[in-house]
Amino acid sequence: LLFAWLCAAIGSYAQGTLQITFDDMTAGGGLGPYPAVPNGFGGLNWDNFAVINGLEVGPSYGYYTGVVSPSNVAFNMFGNPSSIAVSSGLFDLDSAYLTSALNSVPAQNIQVQGFVGTTMLYNNTYTVNNSGPTLINFGYTGIESVTFTSGGQQFAMDNLTVTVPEPGTIGLLIINSVMAGLCSLRKGIAKESKASEIVR
Numbered sequence: 001l002l003f004a005w006l007c008a009a010i011g012s013y014a015q016g017t018l019q020i021t022f023d024d025m026t027a028g029g030g031l032g033p034y035p036a037v038p039n040g041f042g043g044l045n046w047d048n049f050a051v052i053n054g055l056e057v058g059p060s061y062g063y064y065t066g067v068v069s070p071s072n073v074a075f076n077m078f079g080n081p082s083s084i085a086v087s088s089g090l091f092d093l094d095s096a097y098l099t100s101a102l103n104s105v106p107a108q109n110i111q112v113q114g115f116v117g118t119t120m121l122y123n124n125t126y127t128v129n130n131s132g133p134t135l136i137n138f139g140y141t142g143i144e145s146v147t148f149t150s151g152g153q154q155f156a157m158d159n160l161t162v163t164v165p166e167p168g169t170i171g172l173l174i175i176n177s178v179m180a181g182l183c184s185l186r187k188g189i190a191k192e193s194k195a196s197e198i199v200r
Contacts, residue, residue, distance in 0.1 A: 016163060016164065017094065017161060017162070017163045018042060018043065018161070018162055018163070018164075019159055019160070019161045020041075020042040020044075020159070020160040020161070020162070021068075021069040021072070021158065021159055022037070022051050022072040022073060022074050022158065023069055023070070023071065023072045025037070025041070025051045025072060027051040027052050027053040027071075027072040028050070028051065028052050028053065029052075029053055029056045030052075030053070030056040030057050030058075032052075034050040034051060034052050034075075034077070035050060035051055036048075036049065036050050036051075036077075037049040037050065037051055037074055042160075042162070043086070043164070044084045044085065044086060044091075044162070045084065045085045045086065045087060046082075046083075046084055047082055047083045047084075047085075048076055048077050048078075048080050048081065048082035048083070049074045049075070049076060049077070049082050049084070049157075050074065050075060050077050051072050051073070051074050051075075052072065052073060052075060052156075053071050053072055054066060054067040054071060054072065054073045054156065054158075055067060055070060055071040056071075058103070060103040060130075061101060061102065061103050061130065062099040062100045062101040062102065062103075062129075062130035062155070062156050063075065063099075063101050063156050065099060065130060065131060065132050065133070066097065066098075066099025066101065066130075066132070066133045066156035066157075066158055067133075067158060068097045068133055068158040068159045069158060069159055072158075073099075073156040073157060073158045074156070074157045074158070074160075075101050075154050075155060075156050075157065076148060076150060076154055076155060077154075078154075079150060079151075079152040079153045079154045080152075081147055081148065081149045081150075082147070082148050083145055083146060083147045083148065084145065084146050084160075084162075085144055085145035085146070086144060086145075086164075089144075089164070090116070090142045090143060090144060091143065091144075091162050091163065091164050092140060092141045092142065092143070092162060092163040092164075093112075093114060093138045093139075093140035093143060093146050093162055094137070094138060094139070094161040094162060094163055095135060095136060095137045095138060095159075095160075095161045096135075096136055096138070096157050096158070096159065096160040096161065097133035097134065097135055097136070097157065097158045097159050098110060098126065098128045098133065098134055098136055098155055098156070098157055099128055099129070099130060099132065099133045099134065099155060099156040099157075099158075100128050100129050100130040100153065100155055100156075101130065101153075101154040101155050101156045102130065102153065102154055103130060105130065105153050106129055106130055106131070107127060107128070107129040107130070108127070108128060108129075108150055108151065108153045108155065109125050109126070109127050109150070109151065110125065110126050110127075110128060110148055110149070110150045110155055111123070111124070111125045111148070111149040111150070112124055112125075112126065112136075112138065112140075112146060112147070112148055112149075113146065113147045113149070114138075114140040114143040114145070114146050115143060115144060115145045115146070115147070116142070116143055116144050117144065121140070121142070121143060122138075122140045122143070124138075128155065133156075133158060
């Protein structure tokens with residue numbers, strides 16, 4: 001039981017930088033339906049993001065030109081605000097490729113706000129177009145959630161990169177202490193076992 005707990009603890013600290021390409025989801029084709037990105041995908045909670053196979057859309061659309069890793073991209077359904085968050089703890093929003101999705105909207109502004117609880121730590125607006133993806137290096141660190149607002153227009157997202165911070169000193173001390181305790185426990189059991197064999 002102790003060993004299982006230790007493995008779980010180490011696993012929770014072993015997370016690092018993750019690139020989310022959306023390509024391992026079954027996406028909607030050009031005519032849909034478009035499946036929503038489910039909570040837990042990439043270790044995040046998702047609101048109002050769906051996935052489309054961008055290469056099945058006409059090349060004049062940003063869904064197509066915004067594909068970085070074939071062939072899926074995420075987009076904000078109906079042009080409404082969308083968000084990503086973690087269930088507990090904090091994460092970093094590192095970067096993503098964003099593209100104006102519609103052929104009728106050659107360029108648009110996307111407001112990206114980072115929060116801890118209801119406190120807004122980051123608030124920036126980025127201009128993207130539909131001729132190709134724009135790499136946005138956000139650099140939002142230590143946040144719980146991020147909201148994307150695009151003024152009622154749809155945008156495509158690909159190769160989202162997030163980071164769950166490495167464990168702090170306290171976390172490492174806890175893990176080291178548990179490991180030391182586990183080793184001592186195993187040594188004690190081994191000694192008792194040997195002593196029992198000698199008595200026999």
